[in-house]
Amino acid sequence: MEDAWFLAQAKELLAVVRSKSSAPAIVGGSAFTIMPEAILDYIGAEYGVVGEGEQVISSIVADLVAGKEVVRLTDAQTVPLSAAQMGSPRYDQDILSYYHEESGQINMQTKRGCPHRCVYCTYPSLEGNKFRPQDFGAVVDDIEKVQRDFGISSFFFTDSVFNDAKGYYLQFTEELVKRDLGITWTGFFRPQGLGREELQLMKSAGLYAVELGTDAGCDATLNGLQKGFTFADVLEVNKACIAEQIPAAHYVMFGGPDETYETVAEGLHNIEQIDTNVVFAFSGLRILPGTELHQRAIDEQIVAADNSLLMPAYYFSPHIEADKMNEMILATFKKRREWIFPPSEGQKRLTVMRNFGYRGLLWDTLVTYDKGRRRS
Numbered sequence: 001m002e003d004a005w006f007l008a009q010a011k012e013l014l015a016v017v018r019s020k021s022s023a024p025a026i027v028g029g030s031a032f033t034i035m036p037e038a039i040l041d042y043i044g045a046e047y048g049v050v051g052e053g054e055q056v057i058s059s060i061v062a063d064l065v066a067g068k069e070v071v072r073l074t075d076a077q078t079v080p081l082s083a084a085q086m087g088s089p090r091y092d093q094d095i096l097s098y099y100h101e102e103s104g105q106i107n108m109q110t111k112r113g114c115p116h117r118c119v120y121c122t123y124p125s126l127e128g129n130k131f132r133p134q135d136f137g138a139v140v141d142d143i144e145k146v147q148r149d150f151g152i153s154s155f156f157f158t159d160s161v162f163n164d165a166k167g168y169y170l171q172f173t174e175e176l177v178k179r180d181l182g183i184t185w186t187g188f189f190r191p192q193g194l195g196r197e198e199l200q201l202m203k204s205a206g207l208y209a210v211e212l213g214t215d216a217g218c219d220a221t222l223n224g225l226q227k228g229f230t231f232a233d234v235l236e237v238n239k240a241c242i243a244e245q246i247p248a249a250h251y252v253m254f255g256g257p258d259e260t261y262e263t264v265a266e267g268l269h270n271i272e273q274i275d276t277n278v279v280f281a282f283s284g285l286r287i288l289p290g291t292e293l294h295q296r297a298i299d300e301q302i303v304a305a306d307n308s309l310l311m312p313a314y315y316f317s318p319h320i321e322a323d324k325m326n327e328m329i330l331a332t333f334k335k336r337r338e339w340i341f342p343p344s345e346g347q348k349r350l351t352v353m354r355n356f357g358y359r360g361l362l363w364d365t366l367v368t369y370d371k372g373r374r375r376s
Helices: 007-020 030-034 036-043 056-065 093-103 123-127 136-150 168-179 196-204 219-224 231-243 261-271 292-299 322-333 343-355
Strands: 047-050 073-075 106-108 154-157 184-189 210-215 248-254 278-283
Touching: 007 036, 030 036, 030 047, 030 123, 036 047, 036 073, 047 056, 093 106, 093 136, 106 136, 136 168, 168 196, 196 231, 210 231, 219 261, 231 248, 248 261, 261 322, 278 322, 278 343
Parallel strands: 047 073, 106 154, 154 184, 184 210, 210 248, 248 278
Antiparallel strands: none
16 A cells, blocks of 8 residues: 545646636546545535536536536536537647656546456546546547547557457457558456457557556455456456467455455465566555445444545455555565565656656566567
8 A cells, every 4th residue: 555645736726827817716627526626625625526527517618607606516427428528638738748758658548437346446436437438530530630639659559448348449459450550559457358369459459458457466366356257358358468478467456355465475375376467466445435435444343334445445455454465565576676666666667767768658668578688
């Protein structure tokens, strides 16, 4: 567990805006939607939008201009947006340049929603519990526009899960192949049902790395998180990535539901079977309102029922002590340079590389294939 609290920065940013403008502030987004009232009270903005705001924001602004009364919180979650309503982003040179300079890539999205029921996750409540694919042709149009007008050819797909079981991702990939834009891209992937055939198709469309929601090190803790796959699935996907020479990063959390010292030891043993690729380990799980983990934390008296969770609170299994567990993780992770714990260690490495002018994911440079070729 390493605290990262960004609301104070948001409050400071609003103060800067108000020093330059008297216009009322409207806030929104995923974090805001998770705990809108608490965040609105803390930041001190006049208005907030809960849920997908690209449709309602225009109405709010029009009403404010017309002098009409506007409610403090507008709930846009009642009817999820259709593919046509999602529309395309309005690209701005300054904003795109900033993100490209900082990260080396630009975010895109091909679908919203998530049908999985991970105990800690807010995606289903934020975007709905079904995948809602966008118009894939329109998404590729956007990619082509960004490439043509702004000279950017590297992208990160922010879908909750890129490789959905319905195969929408394959349809999208086929559209990319057809356009042959010469881009590179990556995204978030589920370590299940992802074999060499699928990876070959995506690689032909520009896929150069995958970030895997492995989440836990053994089946007992995967079950505790309600992941719906096994560690054997993880190893199969990792094997396929190595065979196709596509770097993979596994994100693994320790200390979650049903974690014991025995499952920590088993998880660390299993992680040693993840050959070649990168592993990021995390200690504790952030508790967010409305999740099953939140209710479990209340039942186990880890947090009080009236805790707004505005300040970060973390779940640790009552069967372990965090410090002892962290010592176990450190003892294993110091064996290999491509295993990173705690997260701050990874940030230090990334900062050094960025200072030397490197951009992109950066962790993929830690992957060395059997042929001795290192990705750059």
